[in-house]
Amino acid sequence: MVTIADADRWNIYHHHIGRVYWRCSLGSIEPVNAKVSTIAAWARAQRGNWAAIVETSTGTHLVTDTIRSFPILYLRQANRWVVSSTPRALLRQIPNLQINRDAAAEFRHTGFVLGSDTLLDNVHTVTAGHALTLDPDGTTTEIEHTPFVYDSRMDMTEDAFLRIFHEQLLDLFSQFLADARGRQIVVPLSGGADSRLLVALLKHVGASHVLTFTYGTAGSKEVAVSREVAETIGYPWISVPTDPHRMRAQWYRPQTAEFLADTWSGNALPHIQDWYALTQLTQSEAIDADAIVLPGHTVVGKIHDYWCVDPTLPFSIEDMTRMLSTHHLALQGHPEFGWLTAYTRSKIVRFLRRYWPDEAPRARQSAMIGFNLAERQAKYISNSMRAYEHFGLSWSLPMQQQPVWETWLRAPATLLDPGRTRYVEYANREYSRFAGDKLDYFGAPAQRLPKTPVRMARTILTRAGLLNHVNNLYRAGVELRHPMGYEALRGSLSRAELARRLLAGTNILGVYADLFLTNSWVPGASVIPPPSVNRTVV
Numbered sequence: 001m002v003t004i005a006d007a008d009r010w011n012i013y014h015h016h017i018g019r020v021y022w023r024c025s026l027g028s029i030e031p032v033n034a035k036v037s038t039i040a041a042w043a044r045a046q047r048g049n050w051a052a053i054v055e056t057s058t059g060t061h062l063v064t065d066t067i068r069s070f071p072i073l074y075l076r077q078a079n080r081w082v083v084s085s086t087p088r089a090l091l092r093q094i095p096n097l098q099i100n101r102d103a104a105a106e107f108r109h110t111g112f113v114l115g116s117d118t119l120l121d122n123v124h125t126v127t128a129g130h131a132l133t134l135d136p137d138g139t140t141t142e143i144e145h146t147p148f149v150y151d152s153r154m155d156m157t158e159d160a161f162l163r164i165f166h167e168q169l170l171d172l173f174s175q176f177l178a179d180a181r182g183r184q185i186v187v188p189l190s191g192g193a194d195s196r197l198l199v200a201l202l203k204h205v206g207a208s209h210v211l212t213f214t215y216g217t218a219g220s221k222e223v224a225v226s227r228e229v230a231e232t233i234g235y236p237w238i239s240v241p242t243d244p245h246r247m248r249a250q251w252y253r254p255q256t257a258e259f260l261a262d263t264w265s266g267n268a269l270p271h272i273q274d275w276y277a278l279t280q281l282t283q284s285e286a287i288d289a290d291a292i293v294l295p296g297h298t299v300v301g302k303i304h305d306y307w308c309v310d311p312t313l314p315f316s317i318e319d320m321t322r323m324l325s326t327h328h329l330a331l332q333g334h335p336e337f338g339w340l341t342a343y344t345r346s347k348i349v350r351f352l353r354r355y356w357p358d359e360a361p362r363a364r365q366s367a368m369i370g371f372n373l374a375e376r377q378a379k380y381i382s383n384s385m386r387a388y389e390h391f392g393l394s395w396s397l398p399m400q401q402q403p404v405w406e407t408w409l410r411a412p413a414t415l416l417d418p419g420r421t422r423y424v425e426y427a428n429r430e431y432s433r434f435a436g437d438k439l440d441y442f443g444a445p446a447q448r449l450p451k452t453p454v455r456m457a458r459t460i461l462t463r464a465g466l467l468n469h470v471n472n473l474y475r476a477g478v479e480l481r482h483p484m485g486y487e488a489l490r491g492s493l494s495r496a497e498l499a500r501r502l503l504a505g506t507n508i509l510g511v512y513a514d515l516f517l518t519n520s521w522v523p524g525a526s527v528i529p530p531p532s533v534n535r536t537v538v
Contacts, residue, residue: 001080002060002134004053006089017042018056023070023085025049025385025395026292028179039063039131040145047175049385049397051085060134066146066402068128068378069385071265075123081134087120087266091529097121098532102343103267104517109329109337111509112379113267115347121532125267128378146402148370149355150363152413161412162426168407172398173201176294179396180207184288186281186393187212188274188295189237191225193420195296197427198399199233202294203434211286215240215277220483232435238286240277244488247276251489257525260516263386264527269513271384272489278391293388297381298399299408301372303365306418311361320356320364321348324371331513333505351375365416369409479508491515491522 004010010021015033022031026048034045039054039061046052051070052063062072062083073090074083084090091097100121103113116124126132129146153161185202189195189212202210212235214226223239230237250256263270274295281287304327308315318339325338325348338344351374356367388395398404415422479502480487480495486508490498493511501511515521519528 002053002055003080003082003093005082005084005093006086009085009089010053018054021053021055023051025069025397026179027394028181039133040143043131043145044402047401048179049395049401053083058133059136061131062126062134063131063145064126064128066129066405067373067382067397067400068126069382069397071267071383072126072132073118073120073123073266074126074132074134075120076138079138083134086262087118087123087264088261090120090123090266097123098529099517101531104531105341106329106337106344107267107269107517108510108513109331109334109344110376110380111269111331111513112376112383114344114375115350117347118267119264119528120266123266128374128382146406147409148374150366150369150409150416153410154412156412158412158415158422161415162422165404165407165411166426166430168404169201169399170204172401172404173205173207176396176398177202177205177207180292182209183394184291185210186287186291186293187235188277188293189214189226189230190296191222191229192296193424193427194298194300194399195226196229196233196431197298198294198296199229199235200427200430200434201398202235203233204430210235211238211291212236213238213240213277213281213286215242215274216483217242217485222483229431229435233431234434238281240280242276242483242485244485247485248488250276250279252523254524256522257527259387259390260522260525260527262390263383264516265379265383265386268379268383269509269516271380271387272486272512273384273484274387276485278387278393282391287393289392291393293393293395295384295395295397296399297384297397299373299405300399300420300423301369301377302420303368303416303418304372305368308368309361309365313361315361315364316359317349317352317356320352320367321345324348324368328371328376331507331510333507333510365413369416482508489521492520 004021010023013020013022013031015031016035020031029048031052032045032047034042036042036045039056042054043063046065049069050065051072054061054063062074064072070085072083072085073087074081077094082090082093098121099119100117103117103119107113107119113119116127118125129148130142130144133141135141185207187195187199187210199212212230214223216223218241227237227239259275260270305323308323322339326335329335329338338348351371352367355370356363385395480499487498490511498511502508512521517528519526
């Protein structure tokens with residue numbers, strides 16, 4: 001027996017494969033009634049950003065799309081399966097659920113929970129690009145319908161590949177515009193390559209009912225560049241000033257507790273980046289009630305720790321575990337947590353043994369990219385969509401849907417460099433085609449510094465044992481006066497307490513994670529249930 005705790009959020013269709021419960025980011029997209037015999041084939045036939053619960057003759061299948069656009073949570077209780085796409089509905093159905101202490105300890109260091117675990121004890125989630133069958137005897141069977149494995153097209157030039165990639169994007173944006181059916185398209189605009197490529201593609205397919213917006217403190221570089229991007233491309237633009245005092249006052253209102261409850265997804269930190277701007281824009285009625293938000297998230301991620309790709313370097317699964325932990329589990333300033341904690345280490349190693357079993361040098365890049373896509377992208381980044389849903393808005397991610405995902409994972413290896421050089425050149429070229437202008441690529445202040453002096457300074461500081469101290473000092477200074485005003489959302493912490501934590505090595509997201517887990521991010525917001533008693537917090 002299967003109970004869907006949030007059944008009111010799913011549309012029901014009767015298809016060749018069986019009964020389909022369907023959630024999609026755009027209500028105009030219905031599931032494709034593919035005449036196929038397997039759930040994997042059915043999943044690959046779908047389009048858009050979606051999740052599904054499919055009842056067939058062989059059982060009930062929980063299916064996520066490539067990027068886990070919607071979480072699907074499940075647990076076994078009293079000889080029945082309970083399923084939900086929101087933890088809030090699950091907690092209403094089973095109010096005695098508790099926090100998994102091991103998962104909470106990991107969450108402090110990542111902002112999400114690795115693998116299929118969630119913050120709720122005994123509650124699991126379907127991983128991105130998978131279909132999971134709920135068996136009557138209480139067991140589960142999981143299959144991957146869309147691979148995370150990178151498989152380079154070695155026989156294709158960069159230019160030839162980028163032409164194919166561009167045509168794929170144009171097809172997806174044309175489909176999106178048809179699905180939008182004249183509704184307002186709202187673009188959170190930054191000065192980066194992804195968002196300028198997005199508006200260029202919208203212009204190419206003829207989108208006209210478009211509003212762009214940018215938020216940040218007055219005089220910030222990103223605000224100035226974003227305004228120029230919007231003006232030169234020909235779309236209206238709104239600036240939302242982020243005044244820390246007003247942000248803090250807004251954060252402490254009772255409605256924020258509802259925001260947190262709606263947006264934590266069960267295993268990822270609520271994504272607050274667009275919260276203040278959306279609050280202001282929806283209150284001012286600048287955004288239509290049925291608007292579609294189109295953020296610039298893309299499958300073309302930045303490659304970290306590129307040095308490990310060198311095939312002459314010996315590199316084992318243990319080395320990769322340490323490297324992934326150092327990159328992804330550093331929110332508290334203790335990246336060693338990932339390889340010293342058995343609970344977390346076992347999940348990283350399990351992923352690597354599945355996707356990098358032979359430890360081949362040529363496949364190191366694939367393992368790094370796959371882990372980032374399956375974990376951080378599919379959990380923390382995809383969870384940012386919950387903020388749009390909280391404000392009653394639809395959303396779409398055409399630059400992350402399955403066709404473009406599969407195309408990019410076959411890109412020539414030379415395109416996958418840390419700075420995304422050729423991709424940025426491509427994005428700027430497409431933007432210039434419609435804007436008649438070429439802007440410099442916007443990056444963080446540290447990214448705009450000259451490369452050679454930076455390398456020399458890092459070497460000197462490393463030898464002197466001062467690099468971590470200088471990094472903490474620099475980062476703390478930025479986050480205490482962040483262009484987006486993030487320091488205002490420090491919950492119960494004083495400014496001095498926040499400064500001490502940042503100087504000690506904690507990232508602002510690590511501060512947020514602790515505040516969220518202790519229900520002290522917003523006064524009176526009791527979102528997280530109490531911890532279970534059978535585990536120990538690290």
